[in-house]
Structure formats: structure tokens, C-alpha cells
Amino acid sequence: MLLPVPLLAVVGALSFAGGSGGRRWFGGRGESQRAEAQAAKDAAAAAFYELDTAQRDLRISIETITAVDDSPAARRTAADFSALGQRIDQVSRDYITAVDAHDLDRDDLDSATASRARTDLTRAKDALERTKADLDRFAQGLGPLLEQAETRLARLAPAVERARQALLAASNALDAVRASGLRADDLAARLAALSPELTKLNQGAGQHGVQETLRRADDVLRGAEAVRGEAERLPERSAEIDKRLVSLRTRAQAITTRAAGVEPVLSELRRRYSAACWQDLQTVPAQAARDVAQAEEKLKEAQAAREEQRWPDATALLATVRALLNSTDEAVSAAGDRLRRLDEVSFDQQKEIERTRFAIRDAQRLAMAGRSTPDPRHARPLDDAVERLERAIAGLEGRHPDWWHFLSETEAVRQTAARVVQGIREERGGGH
Known part of the structure; x- marks a missing residue:
């Protein structure tokens, strides 16, 4: 807690006032004790001033951190500073109490009283200096957090300016599109929705906080750039839609003819x-x-x-x-x-049969490569495929064979062989 300025002025007056008042000076040991007490008072006043100045400076750093950082580390730092502040308040009160308790300008100041004053003021000075040392050590540990906070603060003005410029660019792009005869009402509505955010950006971080202002600036930037990009692409998009309309009409007519x-x-x-x-x-x-x-x-x-x-x-x-x-x-x-396909297979089914048998044999060779016996996982589906092919061939006997069933079966057999080949290659490729 900072002391009010008038109190500091009083303390300064008490500490550094000269001896030219109505005080009468006495020589000997009594005067020496008075001088030592006065020196202790001056030293305590200097320690108090240094602690107060350090606390003021450090408070600025803490406020910088807490303004832009709400992480657990930042909150813990603020709490630690608050605890230090309570210690500073206590040693400051003790110091002021010691100053108020001893009037070193009294004409009847005796040696014993002067000695007690020196002891009390020295104790107050030592407490102030210890607290100042603790405050200095605390300040030294703030480096990373403070650097990060200052970096964010340095980003603030450029981020807000980039957001403003992005809004201006989006507005200009929208004006250009409208001038070409395109309304772009949806883009205009999206741009208008960013206006309240611009107002808050203009109100500044003092009202809305640094972190929130940075987030808002980034959001406005992204939103404005999206509107600008879509506005700039709108003429091309319009032309593409016109082209697709013509193309699909032509295709529909062609399919009607083919149908x-x-x-x-x-x-x-x-x-x-x-x-x-x-x-x-x-x-x-x-x-x-x-x-x-x-x-x-x-x-x-x-x-x-x-x-x-x-x-x-x-x-x-x-x-x-x-x-x-x-x-x-x-x-x-x-x-x-x-x-x-039916004409081809009914004219020469042997070509389809050989094509399918080749696929099976190719898979069988791969399954046996480097092995004396095939893996049942590969052999079983291939054996089933051979039997399926033979059944399909047998089904061609008769006056009106189902050629489409035959083609469907041979295609299914080739697919089985292909799956086995793929499985073997994946296993061997993976080191199995």
C-alpha cells in the first residue's frame, strides 16, 4: 500500500530537517547520542524512501503483467506481490511509529532517550532494508512474465491498426463490387456486423483490457479479410456460375438424347x-x-x-x-x-477365364514366395476363389447361360485375389 503524498512530505520533513530551529545544543555525550539517533533516523528515512520507490516501480510491472496475462503463473505472481505489499505496509507503519515516538529536537532530550530512539529507528531501518531485499529478489523473478507481457503490449497498437486497415480494405472491395452491378448483400451484412467491434477497438484497451482488445483485433482482422477476399472473388464466382449453368444445360440435353x-x-x-x-x-x-x-x-x-x-x-x-x-x-x-460386355464374353469366354486364373496364380505365387507352405490366411481365400471360378464356368453349360452372373463372379474372384495380394504386401512392407 502506498502512503499518501502528504505523509511522505511529513516524513521527509521529519527526517531531513536541519537543526536550525529553536533547539539548543549541548556538548558532550548527550549531544553525541542525539547525533547518532538523528543519523539512524536519516538512514531509516532513506530506507523507507527506497522501499517505497521500488514498490511503486514494481507495481507498474505487475499491472502490466496482469493487464495482458490471466495465466495461473500471472495470478500467482499478483498474489505474491499483494502479500509482499502487506509486509511493506507493516514495516512502514513500524517505521512511522518509531519516528513519531521520538522527538529528537527536544531541548531536554537525554542520552537514554536518544539511545532508545537510535535503537528503534535502526530496527525499523533494518526491517525496511530486509523487505526491500525481498522485493528486489521478487522483481528479478518477473523477467519472463514481464517480457511476455511487454511483447503483447507492443503488439496491441499494430494489431488494432491492422484490423482498421482490413475493415477499410473490405469496405473498398465491397464498393468496387457494387459498382460493377453486383449487390453482395450478404457480404455487406457481414461487414456491418463488424462495426460494433470497431467501436470497441476505438474505445481502447483501457476500457476493455489488453487481452480482450488483442482478441477482438484478431477477430476483426480475420472477418474483414474474409469479406474482402470473397468480394474480390465475387465477379469470378458469378462468371463461373454462369459457365456452369450453360455447361449443365448442355449436358442435360446430351443425356436426354443418349437416354x-x-x-x-x-x-x-x-x-x-x-x-x-x-x-x-x-x-x-x-x-x-x-x-x-x-x-x-x-x-x-x-x-x-x-x-x-x-x-x-x-x-x-x-x-x-x-x-x-x-x-x-x-x-x-x-x-x-x-x-x-455380354457380347464379348459370349463370343469368347476363354479370355475372361484366363484373365481371372492369371490373377489367382499371381496371388498364389506371391503367397508362396519365401515359404514352403502358404499362410492359411492367404491360402484359404485363394482356394475358395479357385472353386468359385470353377462353379462359374460350370454354370455356363446349358442353352441359355447367365453370362452376367458369370461376369459378376469372375470380377468378384479377381477382387479376392487383389485383396490377398494387398494384404501380403502390407504385412511384408511392415516387417512381418
Whole structure:
């Protein structure tokens, strides 16, 4: 606790006043005792002044730390300083009590009283000096916390200025976009939402705290830079949406044309192959028509959103259109691909058989590499794959073989072989 200034003035007057008042001086031992007491009083006053000055200086450092740091270490430091302050208050009171208890200017000051005054004032001085030493040691331990706090304080003004400049840049970018005919209402609303934060930044750290002001400056900076970036990209985004609208319309028309060719393909499949080879494709023409119609409806909604400059809505609708057309394209392609693959395998099934057997043998060779017997984890699925292939081949006997089932089985066998190969390579690659 700091003493009020008038008290310091009184203490100074008591400590450093000359002997030119109405005091009468006496020679001999009595005067020597008075001089020694006065010297003790002056030394105690100097110790008190040094402690008070050190406490004032250190309080500035503590306030700097607590203003920007609320970590446990900072809180512990503030608590320790408060405890030191209570000690300083006590030794200061003891010092003042000692000064007030002894009037060294009295004409009738005797040797015994002067000796007691010297003893009391010396004791007060020693207590002040010990406390000052403890305060100095405490101050020396503040280095890292104080350096960190001062660094944060040094960041404060530049951080606030960067936030202001970012807001200005965002506002200018928004003005430029509007001048080109784009409204950017959502960006304008986001920028307006940052205005209260700018007001708080302008009010300063004195009102809102250093740490909170730094956080606010960073938030404003990020928000403003995001608005500026999106505003600068808006013309490009608008052009990209226009391009995608045209592209997806063209694609929808192309898929509609291709979908018209699915029915003849299905007729050919029905004429030449068993029902199991084409039943799952029966719904493709109707489904393709529904999906394309839905895609065209979403394109109209996307066009309306673009005209109203609802950019997020337009982007989302175009993504929906693309997904619809992708699935429709795959379904339409599946019919033609099915006929082609069935024609190929029905003409020469041996090619498919050899391709699958090669995959199995390749996996078997890898499983046996460096071993006299294969690992059951690898051998069992490969043995099952061999049997599955043989069953698929046997299933081709008869007047109307299920060629699609055969192709599905050979594909599944190759996938099994591939999984075994991958597992072996992963194990050996990991040092097993």
C-alpha cells in the first residue's frame, strides 16, 4: 500500500530537517547520542524512501503483467506481490511509529532517550532494508512474465491498426463490387456486423483490457479479410456460375438424347440374353427421364438464384444438378456397357477365364514366395476363389447361360485375389 503524498512530505520533513530551529545544543555525550539517533533516523528515512520507490516501480510491472496475462503463473505472481505489499505496509507503519515516538529536537532530550530512539529507528531501518531485499529478489523473478507481457503490449497498437486497415480494405472491395452491378448483400451484412467491434477497438484497451482488445483485433482482422477476399472473388464466382449453368444445360440435353437410345439396347438384350442379364436395367429409361426432368427444374431454380444474386443457393443447386446428371449418365452408360460386355464374353469366354486364373496364380505365387507352405490366411481365400471360378464356368453349360452372373463372379474372384495380394504386401512392407 502506498502512503499518501502528504505523509511522505511529513516524513521527509521529519527526517531531513536541519537543526536550525529553536533547539539548543549541548556538548558532550548527550549531544553525541542525539547525533547518532538523528543519523539512524536519516538512514531509516532513506530506507523507507527506497522501499517505497521500488514498490511503486514494481507495481507498474505487475499491472502490466496482469493487464495482458490471466495465466495461473500471472495470478500467482499478483498474489505474491499483494502479500509482499502487506509486509511493506507493516514495516512502514513500524517505521512511522518509531519516528513519531521520538522527538529528537527536544531541548531536554537525554542520552537514554536518544539511545532508545537510535535503537528503534535502526530496527525499523533494518526491517525496511530486509523487505526491500525481498522485493528486489521478487522483481528479478518477473523477467519472463514481464517480457511476455511487454511483447503483447507492443503488439496491441499494430494489431488494432491492422484490423482498421482490413475493415477499410473490405469496405473498398465491397464498393468496387457494387459498382460493377453486383449487390453482395450478404457480404455487406457481414461487414456491418463488424462495426460494433470497431467501436470497441476505438474505445481502447483501457476500457476493455489488453487481452480482450488483442482478441477482438484478431477477430476483426480475420472477418474483414474474409469479406474482402470473397468480394474480390465475387465477379469470378458469378462468371463461373454462369459457365456452369450453360455447361449443365448442355449436358442435360446430351443425356436426354443418349437416354433415348437405352430402349433399343434393352430390346437387344432381351432378344439375345436371359432375363437375369438385363432385368436390373428395365427401369433405366423411366428413371433417366425423371432424373433429367428434376435436374432441369433445379437448373431453373439455380438460374433464378443467380439472377437474384443468391450465390450460395445457386452454388448448392448446381451441385444437386451435377449429382443427378452423374447418376443418370452412369445408368444410361450401364445399358450399353452391359450389352458390349455380354457380347464379348459370349463370343469368347476363354479370355475372361484366363484373365481371372492369371490373377489367382499371381496371388498364389506371391503367397508362396519365401515359404514352403502358404499362410492359411492367404491360402484359404485363394482356394475358395479357385472353386468359385470353377462353379462359374460350370454354370455356363446349358442353352441359355447367365453370362452376367458369370461376369459378376469372375470380377468378384479377381477382387479376392487383389485383396490377398494387398494384404501380403502390407504385412511384408511392415516387417512381418
